[in-house]
Amino acid sequence: MESVQAIKQRFELIGNDPMFNRALEKAMQVAPTDISVLVTGESGVGKEAIPKIIHSLSHRKHAKYIAVNCGAIPEGTIDSELFGHEKGAFTGATQTRSGYFEVADGGTIFLDEVGELPLTTQVRLLRVLENGEFLKVGSSQVQKTDVRIVAATNIQMFEAIKKGKFRDDLYYRLSTVEINIPPLRDRQGDIHLLFRKFASDFGQKYKMPTVRLTEEATQLLLRYRWPGNIRQLRNIAEQISVLEKNRDIAKNTLQSYLPSAAANNLPAIVDTQKKEADFSNEREILYKVLFDMKSDLNDLKKLTLELLKGDNGEKVQEEHENLIRKIYGDKKEPTKAEEAVTEVLQLPEPVIENNVGSKVIAPEDRYHFAEEIEEEETLSLQEKEVELIKKSLDRNRGKRKAAAAELGISERTLYRKIKQYDL
Numbered sequence: 001m002e003s004v005q006a007i008k009q010r011f012e013l014i015g016n017d018p019m020f021n022r023a024l025e026k027a028m029q030v031a032p033t034d035i036s037v038l039v040t041g042e043s044g045v046g047k048e049a050i051p052k053i054i055h056s057l058s059h060r061k062h063a064k065y066i067a068v069n070c071g072a073i074p075e076g077t078i079d080s081e082l083f084g085h086e087k088g089a090f091t092g093a094t095q096t097r098s099g100y101f102e103v104a105d106g107g108t109i110f111l112d113e114v115g116e117l118p119l120t121t122q123v124r125l126l127r128v129l130e131n132g133e134f135l136k137v138g139s140s141q142v143q144k145t146d147v148r149i150v151a152a153t154n155i156q157m158f159e160a161i162k163k164g165k166f167r168d169d170l171y172y173r174l175s176t177v178e179i180n181i182p183p184l185r186d187r188q189g190d191i192h193l194l195f196r197k198f199a200s201d202f203g204q205k206y207k208m209p210t211v212r213l214t215e216e217a218t219q220l221l222l223r224y225r226w227p228g229n230i231r232q233l234r235n236i237a238e239q240i241s242v243l244e245k246n247r248d249i250a251k252n253t254l255q256s257y258l259p260s261a262a263a264n265n266l267p268a269i270v271d272t273q274k275k276e277a278d279f280s281n282e283r284e285i286l287y288k289v290l291f292d293m294k295s296d297l298n299d300l301k302k303l304t305l306e307l308l309k310g311d312n313g314e315k316v317q318e319e320h321e322n323l324i325r326k327i328y329g330d331k332k333e334p335t336k337a338e339e340a341v342t343e344v345l346q347l348p349e350p351v352i353e354n355n356v357g358s359k360v361i362a363p364e365d366r367y368h369f370a371e372e373i374e375e376e377e378t379l380s381l382q383e384k385e386v387e388l389i390k391k392s393l394d395r396n397r398g399k400r401k402a403a404a405a406e407l408g409i410s411e412r413t414l415y416r417k418i419k420q421y422d423l
Contacts, residue, residue, distance in 0.1 A: 015190035019182040031057035039152040041181035044231035051110040051150035063107030071113035089138025114151040129173045184229040198237035216251035
């Protein structure tokens, strides 16, 4: 068996952190078997290297290796992508198609972001793990496949199970062996080493001298929390290599490339569950307020219509006393705003101001004026949602992932809404 150091050189992996080395050792130990492996860790830590190591050291190394990003495939087509479909199974299925599990028979499939799989697809995947059987979409013929599955996720699986978003039986099937990749902030000794490697690579790529950090800049590099992990470090090294003319990078220069929100490495306790619950509660309250506003607006228009149609405003007020109390509250002394509204509603001849002059509405025209008020556009949550999605897509230049993050929804949900509203 190859050594850990040999594996690092072969796959161009940098780092001497004990936790990182332990993750590589576990990958090397399970590689000769057919055990399912679940790779966990934050986004950007380099989880995709583990399934490549496992495949290359297994007896399947000469067969196919297919990497699938489950979060990037729309919910409506993911079953077809993974398991294939028969001709005519759905609109657009003009011919029979083989899925990844059929194509990779005898090899390895890497399911990245497996936590994003729909529940219906999770059931199909569980069947493959249990007995190697699957059905194409639109087919009743059971097919067999011999595929080794390595999955990866950056979400808390137990939280997803608790919320009903992931099946617990599938989780235990996938995580026969779990390999965790530590975040970059926990690999203090590797941070500067990785930066130097990236700086050297980009110096050669762009034919420029390699950038170097001063002592103060190096300390800042080590204190930073790196929420984007290795991916973020690599991007910053590339930006500095391209944009900075001075190849000796001082602390202030490096600081300008680091988002200040995560500038220190102080520990922070974040109750994610509470945060999501609070957001859900706020959203429910907002919906309730909007519906109440819509109801009050309709009631107010109804009352206004009655007042404008009738000749006796006081009689109408008496008949609709409960409705008026609902809208304006049960107060003995009306507010100035309420007095103003009442005064306007009781005017014998309403006046509408405009930038040309004033137009007096005659008594015989009141009914038509009331009809116009009644036809006023009502509040629509769907229209607001479409408007917000359009604005977010425009602001993020059509990038769905960034727009979904800004809107607080998953990329799959955004894709579904774009298709639903024909945006």
